[in-house]
Amino acid sequence: MKTNQLLNESGLISRLDSRILELDIKGIADNSSDVEKGFVFVAIKGFEIDGHGFIDQAIEKGAALVIGEQEITRLGVPYLQVENSRKALGILARNFYGRPSDQKIMIGITGTNGKTTTSYMLQHFLESNGMSCSVIGTNKNIINGEKMKSSNTTPNSLALHKLLTLSQDEVVIMEVSSHGLAQYRLEGIEFDYGLFLNLHHEHLDYHSSMEEYFQAKLTMFNQMKEHGIAVVNTDNEWGRKLCGILQTKGKPIYAIGTSTECNLRVAKFHSLSSTMRVIESNETYQMVAAMTGMHNMYNTLMAYGTSLLLGIPKEKLLNSIHHFKGVDGRFEITKLAKGSIVIVDYAHTPDAISYCLETAKSQGAQRITHIFGFRGNRDASKRKHMLSISAEMSDRYILTLDDLNNVSPGDMLEVLNQLNETYGNSKGSIVPDRTLAIQQAIHESKEGDWIVITGKGHEKYQQTFHLPTDSDRETVNYIIKQN
Numbered sequence: 001m002k003t004n005q006l007l008n009e010s011g012l013i014s015r016l017d018s019r020i021l022e023l024d025i026k027g028i029a030d031n032s033s034d035v036e037k038g039f040v041f042v043a044i045k046g047f048e049i050d051g052h053g054f055i056d057q058a059i060e061k062g063a064a065l066v067i068g069e070q071e072i073t074r075l076g077v078p079y080l081q082v083e084n085s086r087k088a089l090g091i092l093a094r095n096f097y098g099r100p101s102d103q104k105i106m107i108g109i110t111g112t113n114g115k116t117t118t119s120y121m122l123q124h125f126l127e128s129n130g131m132s133c134s135v136i137g138t139n140k141n142i143i144n145g146e147k148m149k150s151s152n153t154t155p156n157s158l159a160l161h162k163l164l165t166l167s168q169d170e171v172v173i174m175e176v177s178s179h180g181l182a183q184y185r186l187e188g189i190e191f192d193y194g195l196f197l198n199l200h201h202e203h204l205d206y207h208s209s210m211e212e213y214f215q216a217k218l219t220m221f222n223q224m225k226e227h228g229i230a231v232v233n234t235d236n237e238w239g240r241k242l243c244g245i246l247q248t249k250g251k252p253i254y255a256i257g258t259s260t261e262c263n264l265r266v267a268k269f270h271s272l273s274s275t276m277r278v279i280e281s282n283e284t285y286q287m288v289a290a291m292t293g294m295h296n297m298y299n300t301l302m303a304y305g306t307s308l309l310l311g312i313p314k315e316k317l318l319n320s321i322h323h324f325k326g327v328d329g330r331f332e333i334t335k336l337a338k339g340s341i342v343i344v345d346y347a348h349t350p351d352a353i354s355y356c357l358e359t360a361k362s363q364g365a366q367r368i369t370h371i372f373g374f375r376g377n378r379d380a381s382k383r384k385h386m387l388s389i390s391a392e393m394s395d396r397y398i399l400t401l402d403d404l405n406n407v408s409p410g411d412m413l414e415v416l417n418q419l420n421e422t423y424g425n426s427k428g429s430i431v432p433d434r435t436l437a438i439q440q441a442i443h444e445s446k447e448g449d450w451i452v453i454t455g456k457g458h459e460k461y462q463q464t465f466h467l468p469t470d471s472d473r474e475t476v477n478y479i480i481k482q483n
């Protein structure tokens with residue numbers, strides 16, 4: 001592709017020497033090791049490394065053009081200085097791959113909690129009704145039915161455009177993280193439907209305040225196609241704030257929640273059976289949530305409402321809900337022979353823990369043991385809230401280790417002790433080895449007890465523990481087999 005096509009609508013062409021506009025560009029790379037002859041190399045100043053330090057290597061490997069933010073003169077190849085390399089990467093990828101998001105029904109799902117769950121519910125509803133879906137998110141990417149490992153919830157713009165080009169599916173459902181939005185990983189993409197689930201205390205190590213976190217989420221709604229619709233859960237203050245902003249801009253909104261103004265309204269939710277009475281298009285009917293708990297009621301409604309907007313008849317959708325098999329590591333239930341129940345869940349925010357423990361109670365838990373820890377090098381400000389909620393809502397909690405992310409076990413133990421002293425209560429104990437904490441809770445459990453293990457969900461352990469297992473689910477199964 002010629003450079004002038006590659007830089008089309010980027011606002012950069014006027015700054016280019018006319019000889020550069022005729023370069024024949026063979027590909028794009030943001031990592032010097034991926035550069036091949038005739039590629040453009042985009043140098044990004046990263047959080048860990050500065051990509052500008054790899055420009056020479058990229059040229060040696062055959063880069064025909066280099067783009068970066070620094071002022072650089074006299075390179076062996078043409079150089080284009082831009083204000084924001086991450087943004088430029090997205091625009092280049094969009095042009096190089098021929099605007100693939102224009103050819104798909106693009107659905108972006110954002111919010112603190114529930115993105116993965118809602119995306120799998122939506123995939124199930126659409127695929128059961130004849131629409132093929134690519135899914136891009138935390139657990140994995142699924143393109144043309146093939147499962148691929150994902151390294152970020154939201155891939156960077158280059159990887160994303162490659163996935164979209166590979167996809168022959170009609171619909172692309174993608175989880176949109178605030179990191180992804182803040183880092184322009186969505187640049188060049190436009191959405192047909194933008195789903196806003198909720199916003200709660202999380203990632204305040206990255207965003208300086210909830211307002212800034214919200215502003216990052218808001219950018220997804222500036223990237224809607226002309227007739228794109230925002231599907232918004234208005235049962236939280238940030239959802240209502242988003243609606244207010246979109247309304248003043250005259251953007252279409254499909255509101256979901258308990259308020260009488262909602263397009264899809266929940267009139268009543270029955271927690272034990274996870275059933276609800278909904279009002280939609282002047283009709284009132286019963287439906288069941290695709291998974292247990294009030295949080296999953298919201299996720300179900302978001303996926304259901306979006307499917308209705310896509311033209312799938314209500315009767316067919318209500319039938320599909322019954323066949324949803326759940327999501328790996330999200331409120332996974334194991335019933336033990338002695339009558340106790342173990343839940344493995346991915347909750348790692350105060351709000352998610354609260355929903356999870358509330359769901360266990362609503363399902364008849366007589367005594368709840370909550371096992372959890374805190375991730376190293378992640379938002380530390382949420383930890384005290386997580387502990388306070390557990391101390392209040394569980395009958396007993398066991399603090400244990402979660403991913404350390406380069407924090408030493410000793411330092412994390414000190415954190416657990418300090419937090420427990422300040423925010424815990426007499427119901428708590430600390431068992432550093434995660435597998436032994438689970439074993440202890442299972443051994444001590446009696447009929448009617450629920451053991452709720454949160455934080456890791458589907459993920460494998462980062463470190464080695466006493467039992468020879470590498471995930472919470474495996475640990476539970478191992479202990480069951482040993483008994």
Ligand SMILES: CC(=O)N[C@H]1[C@@H](OP(=O)(O)OP(=O)(O)OC[C@H]2O[C@@H](n3ccc(=O)[nH]c3=O)[C@H](O)[C@@H]2O)O[C@H](CO)[C@@H](O)[C@@H]1O[C@H](C)C(=O)N[C@@H](C)C(=O)N[C@H](CCC(=O)O)C(=O)O
Nearest residue numbers: 030031032044046047048049051054152153154156177179
């Ligand atoms: C802190 C952070 O968000 N980092 C993200 C960021 O990395 P970066 O661009 O700063 O990378 P870097 O390693 O400093 O490298 C800078 C540049 O040098 C280049 N380089 C590097 C080495 C080399 O030999 N040659 C070379 O050219 C790299 O290709 C890169 O372009 O951009 C990368 C590409 O998009 C991301 O993969 C990476 O995510 C890291 C792995 C990460 O863990 N991010 C987390 C915080 C995150 O984004 N999480 C959210 C989900 C959050 C949630 O809701 O739970 C997500 O969307 O995944």
Ligand SMILES: Nc1ncnc2c1ncn2[C@@H]1O[C@H](COP(=O)(O)OP(=O)(O)OP(=O)(O)O)[C@@H](O)[C@H]1O
Nearest residue numbers: 112113114115116117138295298330345346347352
């Ligand atoms: N709508 C919701 N509201 C609040 N909590 C929820 C909601 N849906 C799920 N959760 C809780 O959040 C946990 C993570 O759910 P899920 O993986 O679907 O969210 P996510 O937004 O993809 O998370 P992450 O960004 O951390 O990957 C669940 O295990 C559950 O405890």
